[in-house]
Amino acid sequence: MNIVVCIKQVPETTEVRVDPETNALIREGVASIINPVDENAIEAALQLREAHGGTVTVITMGPPQAEEALRQALAMGADEAILLSDPASRGSDTLATSYGLAQMVRKIGEVDLILCGKQAIDGDTGQVGPGLAERLGIPQVTFAIELSVEDGKLRAKRVLDDFFEVLEVKLPAVVTVVKQANDPRHPSMRNVLKAKRAEIATWTLADLEADPRQSGFDGSPTQVIRVWPPEKRSGGKKIEGTSEEVAEELAQAIKEMDIAAG
Ligand SMILES: Cc1cc2nc3c(=O)[nH]c(=O)nc-3n(C[C@H](O)[C@H](O)[C@H](O)COP(=O)(O)OP(=O)(O)OC[C@H]3O[C@@H](n4cnc5c(N)ncnc54)[C@H](O)[C@@H]3O)c2cc1C
Numbered sequence: 001m002n003i004v005v006c007i008k009q010v011p012e013t014t015e016v017r018v019d020p021e022t023n024a025l026i027r028e029g030v031a032s033i034i035n036p037v038d039e040n041a042i043e044a045a046l047q048l049r050e051a052h053g054g055t056v057t058v059i060t061m062g063p064p065q066a067e068e069a070l071r072q073a074l075a076m077g078a079d080e081a082i083l084l085s086d087p088a089s090r091g092s093d094t095l096a097t098s099y100g101l102a103q104m105v106r107k108i109g110e111v112d113l114i115l116c117g118k119q120a121i122d123g124d125t126g127q128v129g130p131g132l133a134e135r136l137g138i139p140q141v142t143f144a145i146e147l148s149v150e151d152g153k154l155r156a157k158r159v160l161d162d163f164f165e166v167l168e169v170k171l172p173a174v175v176t177v178v179k180q181a182n183d184p185r186h187p188s189m190r191n192v193l194k195a196k197r198a199e200i201a202t203w204t205l206a207d208l209e210a211d212p213r214q215s216g217f218d219g220s221p222t223q224v225i226r227v228w229p230p231e232k233r234s235g236g237k238k239i240e241g242t243s244e245e246v247a248e249e250l251a252q253a254i255k256e257m258d259i260a261a262g
Helices: 036-052 064-076 094-108 128-136 189-197 243-257
Strands: 002-006 009-011 032-034 055-061 080-084 113-117 140-150 153-159 164-170 173-177 201-203
Touching: 002 036, 002 094, 002 128, 009 064, 032 036, 032 064, 036 055, 036 064, 036 113, 036 140, 036 173, 055 064, 055 094, 064 080, 064 189, 080 094, 094 128, 113 128, 128 140, 128 173, 140 164, 153 173
Parallel strands: 002 055, 002 113, 055 080, 080 201, 113 173, 140 173
Antiparallel strands: 009 032, 140 153, 153 164
């Protein structure tokens, strides 16, 4: 089976800085990694390939340096990697990103399954996987923790707030994977060296015959009004002593905050 895994390169930090004029993330000077849950999507793909044969192709849409994330995926064991990098993609919101990825999948051709992470740690919308399924007009399963394939059908266990759900869908389909799905493998030194030398195909929007009106700023209806980092919380207070002393001091503190009533 031919599996495509969508991965995103994200800043390796939770200390996100925002340009106050453009409302865009400041990525300069921040090291980048594969979006962590995308490694779980790669691992899920590799396990399915081990069970059923076929190929795992990793794709990303991003700036030229996103190639580094693709090399990490190749080192984990993916067969091929493709980067969509085009200055005209700059400013793409989730609608335009899912369009670009859908065009990539169409160009790849025979694809049985597309895996994404549940959400990216920077943009954090969780919209790209479902958007991609809509663009391609194929079924989608989100928040998958277990996956198996039999007779051209995919069975997926989904994690919801307080229950699991098991779904069966026809392939091809898009599945978004959660962190608890597996433990991503560590690449061997041999694979890391091989991945460093590997060919990575780089496509532009023209290669995909993509409509420029659906890409970049023109294809992105999302208006970011304002983005700001959360305020730093003060340290809080640690109460120490016997259980009685702690309970008494806590009760007193609650009284002083005037939140006990009601
Ligand atoms: C108005 C606007 C302008 C923006 N401009 C820029 C910009 O100039 N440069 C920039 O880098 N970002 C930009 N972004 C952010 C970018 O559009 C989003 O990061 C991207 O659309 C993915 O959304 P997300 O991070 O919420 O991913 P989610 O939907 O949370 O991601 C879910 C999963 O989808 C897959 N995925 C997500 N993004 C990609 C990708 N690019 N390639 C492959 N797979 C992917 C991964 O598997 C990921 O785990 C902009 C966003 C907005 C709203």
